[in-house]
Amino acid sequence: MKSLNNAIAEQAIMKGSPNDHDLERMLMIRQYELTILELFSSGHIKGTTHTCIGQEYIPVALNPFIEEEDFVISNHRGHGHYIARYGDAEGLLAEVMGKKGAVCNGIGGSQHIRRDRFISTGVQAEGIAVGTGIAWSYKFKQQDNLVFVYIGDGTFGRGCLYESLNFAGLWNLPMVIVVENNGIAISTHQSYSMSGSIEGRVRGFDLDYMCVHSKDVNEIREQIGGAIDRVRKEFKPLVIECITERVASHSKGDDTRSPEELERVQENYWYNQLKASDTARVERLEEAVRNQMQTLQELVINREGAEWEDYEKRKNK
Template sequence: MTSADLYRTVRLIRRFEERAIEFVRSGEIVGGIHPYVGQEAIATGVCAALTDADVITSTHRGHGHVLARGVNPARLFAELMGRESGLNKGRGGSMHAADFDLGILGANAIVGAAGSIATGAAWALRQRGRDSVAVTFFGDGAMNEGMLLEAFNLAALWRVPVIFVCENNGYATTMPVASAVAGSITGRARAFGIPAFTVDGQDPEKVLAATSSAVARARSGKGPTFLECITYRFDAHHTFEHRARLDYRSADELSTGRSRDPVQIQGARLTALDRAAVDAEIEALLDTAAGIALGSAHPDPAEALKYLYASPEVLR
């Protein structure tokens, strides 16, 4: 993975999210989104360390994860807009994006729930003889959820090849970490005997290096690793804040948090000419993707109950 490849991904995620916010404001995306702006280095570095055989689970703030995993941005835009050409035919929306062909087992709106899904998936794949690793992303707010702690326990006991990635952006919605988490975040994982490391979550190359080590450990049969990636959410927890104007972060804090921008950090590793070429490539890609999504049909209301059940039989 070259510096240009990493920059391409962080730039893609940033510009996708900025355009998605514009579509929320125009009404093309109904209900809003949880922007990933500022946290792009984590998805980029983690997914760059994975192979096609690996799987991930995501969160309510999951666009960056699925884009870094290789999802077609046209299909993701279409999903956010509720169109038939979306990843899940417009039925899943922003918080439930999935693509099993790419190893994306789904975003999950339930805080901390995806950790248990990834742990189970990693164990099942290993039982089938596959050399696969699972990664689960979650925020600092998930550290107090029992489902996640149960996943830690099982993963440690059975040496499950799963990597727990905590995107610590400092807030669970508006609740500061210091007001919600007793002890330390890495200490929670270490209590289960899981090696835990704190990583600079604003630098894609540092995230890639840490994840590569964790992946190698998991593939060798040594079990799970926990990565706490320190990051900062540049935008709102949810686009609803653009109207509500919640006042929980000071101007000084926002300025300091935004001073280490993953796009700028990675972009500085390229020449100005190479960076401009990638920027132009991403704009063209997203122009095309947005056009495809906007031109796609909405689902037929008569099929509102379609795809709800695994069985085609009607439940009575």
């Protein structure tokens, strides 16, 4: 078997190199997720959390197409979507830890975030249903805005998704639906749970569709830019299926993949590929990001807990 470094060097998926800003944001998302896993293991985070390690490049590639008045709807694996849009690792870390300065005052936790025109939900397919409603309101009010909805391949097992696709296609709603297809839903491989393809199901509702295999943010933007512009001009929904890998486990430690499969995932990981081809730059930016996250971790962990306002107080304001 080839060594990991040799196998990585032979990969051709990363055809280009992101600029420093994009790479720093990708590394920030990665380091945030690693920090979350460490804090969970040490007992500083309660409840559950799902990391997007391996998929960090997707929201970074999409972010330049998202305007301030556009709505973004995320899911249970949504830390990267939030950080890509706002760069607010501190507020999100405080939220997940239930500390002061939290985005949602510590009430939302890891999965349920609300800020401006961004929401995330841990309920499968709820996001696309809500997004369909928001997109319909945009069209009804003749607003020149889009709704971006992030879902996973596992969401195609939910009936609500098909109702949403049907409604979006019927009314030509201004939606961009990004499917982060990592090929595995919790521990079930797609080949055991899906008959046909995502493309086939999407085209059955007469929606525009495109598939992205690249992990190069510049190449992705070149591929999808024109299609997103058409959605903005013509109000016809677009589904972008991103073929990707989930490097970490589904949640914390629940990974049933074989050692051989995990090795293949590591070989395909954009981080390992880029670090092998551009070592000095990656290490320089990574050190800065790691130091920043360490500072944020120490700052947030020593704060007092977030104070929740009860319903009666909020109702009477």
